[in-house]
Amino acid sequence: MSVETVDTLVVGGGQAGVAMSEHLSKCGVPHLVLERGRIAERWRSQRWDSLVANGPAWHDRFPGMEFPVTGPDGFPPKEEVADYFVAYAKQINAPIRCGVEVKLVQRNVGRPGFRVETSDGVIEANSVVAATGPFQVPVIPPLVPADSGIRQIHSSAYRNPAQLPKGAVLVVGAGSSGVQIADELQRSGRRVYLSVGAHDRPPRAYRGRDFCWWLGVLGKWDLETPGPGTEHVTIAVSGARGGETIDFRRLAAQGLTLVGMTKTYRDGVMSFAPDLAKNIARGDANLMSLLDEADAYVARNGLDLPEEPAARRIDPDPDCVTNPILNLDLAEAGVATIIWATGFAVDYSWLKVDAFDEKGRPRHQRGVSVEPGIYFLGLPWQSRRGSSFIWGVWHDAKHVADRISTQRKYLAYHAAAKREPVDA
Secondary structure, eight states, rough: EEEEEEEEEEEESHHHHHHHHHHHHTTOEEEEESSSSTTTHHHHHHHHTOBBOOTTTTSSSTTTTTOOOTTTSSOHHHHHHHHHHHHHHHHHOOOOSSSOOOEEEEEOSSSSSSEEETEEEEEEEEEEOOOOSSSSEOOOOOOOOTTTTSSEGGGGOOOOGGGGGSSEEEEOOSHHHHHHHHHHHHHHHHHHHEEOOBOOOOOOEEEEEEHHHHHHHHHOOOOOOOTTTTTOOOOOBGGGOBBBBHHHHHHHHHEEEOOOOOEEEEETTTOSOOOOOHHHHHHHHHHHHHHHHHHHHHHHTTTOOOGGGGGGGGOOOOOOHHHHOEEEEEETTTTTEEOOOOOEEEOOEEEESSOBBBTOOEEETEEEEESSSEEOOOTSSSGGGGGGHHHHHHHHHHHHHHHHHHHHHHHHHHHSSOOOOOOO
């Protein structure tokens, strides 16, 4: 079997892989990108039908291209986002090979580089970039048995209300995905229960500026990475219907039933923590804190932005908050489906190198692994709060490409340098 050789191999052809390819090309680094599906596959096949980007088009893009259909302040639908990355890859002439899955990466023994086994053969590479992103393995807590008679799916498998059997739905998780799916189901006429944990609840827009703009000017996108295991923050924000601030009280007024964090399941009964009011209050505090900082920024810089006192209005708590359901008999409530909007885990089982901690998390500094020659891209908080967002990935890719380019120069010197010892 012939073995293909490449200087740098990038695994993953989503937004991270495309960004990595652009910056490697700018650095003059020969490379190949492998994608097991299509470019930006997860945007097409692992998102619900009505999904739009959570950030406006002027913000959630790469610097080198505008969205062709959605205007700067709009929220592009998922198909347009996927098409955007296909077009971007074509524009930069990215060497992406689709339909090829990476099975195994191992360091060579007795010589530099890595052996990469793929579904299409073997590749030898000096460097490997894992650009598979954070959304790899759907996480479903092992609470409800598979034979419970209730259909259970992860939010990544949800497409539309017609996909689900008749009956009420319990959505577990009130981040961006969970709250948008619950809202869509309730608007379709379903009875919906939404399990709400701790979360941040930024305003969609305030004083004429999107929250993405506010996080930028207030320096929050560049917050330093917190300690391992504390990076995740559930954010409830939506670009649906032109973008709107998530208000759990409004959702309850529309007919959606809020419950606390999901805790246990036994004999057909789901139990919830008595923390709903606390979680709602935490989200309110996060909202007010950002509004306060925004107002201070406006005053400090003398900006002519209209005041928006209505943004601070907090409606009274609905009955489901003041008298929360702690135990729900799913059969009596008519719940036929549970949608677990409970996030994802990473899976680097194919990457057999010493680059992970005891919990399987990459050990790295801004994407540069502790294992020489291995790099990561697209991780949450890789270098800053914005790292896993479209624009943040692009900036992180530049740093990783620069490090790869520098390392290549060291290796090139070694290959060209004389081997004889220098006489004193």
